[in-house]
Amino acid sequence: MEYEKITKNKSVLLLLIPAILAFFVAIIPTLKYQWPLSWDIYYHVHLAKLYLEQGLTLWDPLTYAPFGRPIFYPPLFHYILAAFTALFKVDPFQIARYLQPIFAFFLVLSFTYVAWKFYNLRVALLAGFFLFFTSVFHRAMLPLPETLALILFPIAVYFYYRALEGDGYKFAVLGGIISGLMMLTHNLTGLIMLGVVLLFTLALKLRKDKVEYRSLGIFLGFTLIVAALWWFPLLIQYGFVFHNPRAVIQGPVQYLIILVKTMGAPALIFTLLWVIFMIMGLKKDDLERWYEKLSRKEILIISWTVFLLILSNAYLLGFSILIDRILNFAVFPVVLMAALGLDYIHSFKGKKSVYDRIYKVIVIILIISAVCSGVFYALSVKPLVNDSQRDLAQCFAHNGGGSGVVMSLTEGLDPVIVSVSRQPVSTGGYQPGMVKVLDRNLYYSGNFTKEDVERDKIRYFVEQSPIVHPSYFTLVYQNKDYKVWRVDI
Numbered sequence: 001m002e003y004e005k006i007t008k009n010k011s012v013l014l015l016l017i018p019a020i021l022a023f024f025v026a027i028i029p030t031l032k033y034q035w036p037l038s039w040d041i042y043y044h045v046h047l048a049k050l051y052l053e054q055g056l057t058l059w060d061p062l063t064y065a066p067f068g069r070p071i072f073y074p075p076l077f078h079y080i081l082a083a084f085t086a087l088f089k090v091d092p093f094q095i096a097r098y099l100q101p102i103f104a105f106f107l108v109l110s111f112t113y114v115a116w117k118f119y120n121l122r123v124a125l126l127a128g129f130f131l132f133f134t135s136v137f138h139r140a141m142l143p144l145p146e147t148l149a150l151i152l153f154p155i156a157v158y159f160y161y162r163a164l165e166g167d168g169y170k171f172a173v174l175g176g177i178i179s180g181l182m183m184l185t186h187n188l189t190g191l192i193m194l195g196v197v198l199l200f201t202l203a204l205k206l207r208k209d210k211v212e213y214r215s216l217g218i219f220l221g222f223t224l225i226v227a228a229l230w231w232f233p234l235l236i237q238y239g240f241v242f243h244n245p246r247a248v249i250q251g252p253v254q255y256l257i258i259l260v261k262t263m264g265a266p267a268l269i270f271t272l273l274w275v276i277f278m279i280m281g282l283k284k285d286d287l288e289r290w291y292e293k294l295s296r297k298e299i300l301i302i303s304w305t306v307f308l309l310i311l312s313n314a315y316l317l318g319f320s321i322l323i324d325r326i327l328n329f330a331v332f333p334v335v336l337m338a339a340l341g342l343d344y345i346h347s348f349k350g351k352k353s354v355y356d357r358i359y360k361v362i363v364i365i366l367i368i369s370a371v372c373s374g375v376f377y378a379l380s381v382k383p384l385v386n387d388s389q390r391d392l393a394q395c396f397a398h399n400g401g402g403s404g405v406v407m408s409l410t411e412g413l414d415p416v417i418v419s420v421s422r423q424p425v426s427t428g429g430y431q432p433g434m435v436k437v438l439d440r441n442l443y444y445s446g447n448f449t450k451e452d453v454e455r456d457k458i459r460y461f462v463e464q465s466p467i468v469h470p471s472y473f474t475l476v477y478q479n480k481d482y483k484v485w486r487v488d489i
Helices: 003-008 012-032 041-054 076-088 092-118 121-133 135-140 145-164 169-183 187-206 213-238 252-263 265-280 284-293 296-311 323-328 331-346 352-380 387-399 414-421 440-445 450-455
Strands: 405-408 458-463 473-478 483-487
Touching (some): 012 352, 041 076, 041 414, 092 121, 121 265, 121 331, 121 352, 135 145, 145 169, 145 187, 145 213, 145 296, 169 213, 187 213, 252 323, 252 331, 265 331, 265 352, 296 323, 331 352, 387 414, 387 483, 405 414
Parallel strands (some): 405 458
Antiparallel strands (some): 458 483
């Protein structure tokens, strides 16, 4: 059956094609390795275990010890992880591992489903395959709160769009609930989504379109109600703490490299083609008021993309941002524009048969290269936590006793230790949420005293490179990468 005839079929089952392929691509590293791919998941497993141990708590005593800290990371993903752990009686790391192909499946399906509802099945399928080239597809394999929030992102925007179109307040309610769940999953994703919604509404208002403000109010109201279930008691009890990551100033070349890696070169090429076709479609007398010719869908995807392109350049003004993370949120409108750009070839007039052949060849190349790109990444990706780090964490699980602070002089090791052993650690992941932290530079330098160690309640030191060994240090564990010294005072 020809591609065009297939895509005329309105069966939603066809939307599963890219998602199923994504599932099988993500199965490769899931079966290849016995641990989840991400480093971040160790912090999230720690929180899931904390909820299993202490119930619905707002305080984490095991990270940034001996002080502890409020849990400023939204809890929905951790509740889900904890619930599956309790239900299936399986280690949460293995639950997270098998979430990898499931998350990949649903993220691709979410993108293609909304693209189908906005346009048609052909555009949706093309958008799904363009997605394989993007960093969002790579992150789709990671069992993280951000991945779950990205699955919800286009659905929330779509429901809000339907509400503004006058299709009923039920879409505003559903969109608001999903938006609130995003705020309970990954607050940056939720805030970016709200920014897209508000900017889209403003763009319609500036064009003097009819805007259903009651739908906006309902959408924002339900967002606030759902988000407040966790944020309200947290903020009342502890206020809000957030430390921005350190700003990294990128030059234009570095920014373009990040842009290409995030969006994928094929998507950027056909997005440019879509822009060219849009301009060519305007008559000379339309150029001055081109915005009046745009459909609401086009206003949405353009405002969505421009908003995040501008935001991703905020580092030029001194704001601390992660450029690639911001650009990830623009991938959906970009792959949608790329699909529309490719689809324009199909609608060319003139020598129809010539353009049909060109279109079919490009689609075949796109599908084959997309799947190959995904498989290549799946074969090359590896877990970010190695065997030495996990063995070290097991050492604390068997011998640490759960008392006294572990001072690790290796960045990023603390989430692994605390998640596996439940031993208090001096840092512990999600640095933006820290309140008070030990002076690690003091211990890096070796200029510490016995009084410093006693005051900070340090029981163990983890060494990767040589450190000063006072007489009250005892070597209790060693592998090829690390040594563990116990403080005997």
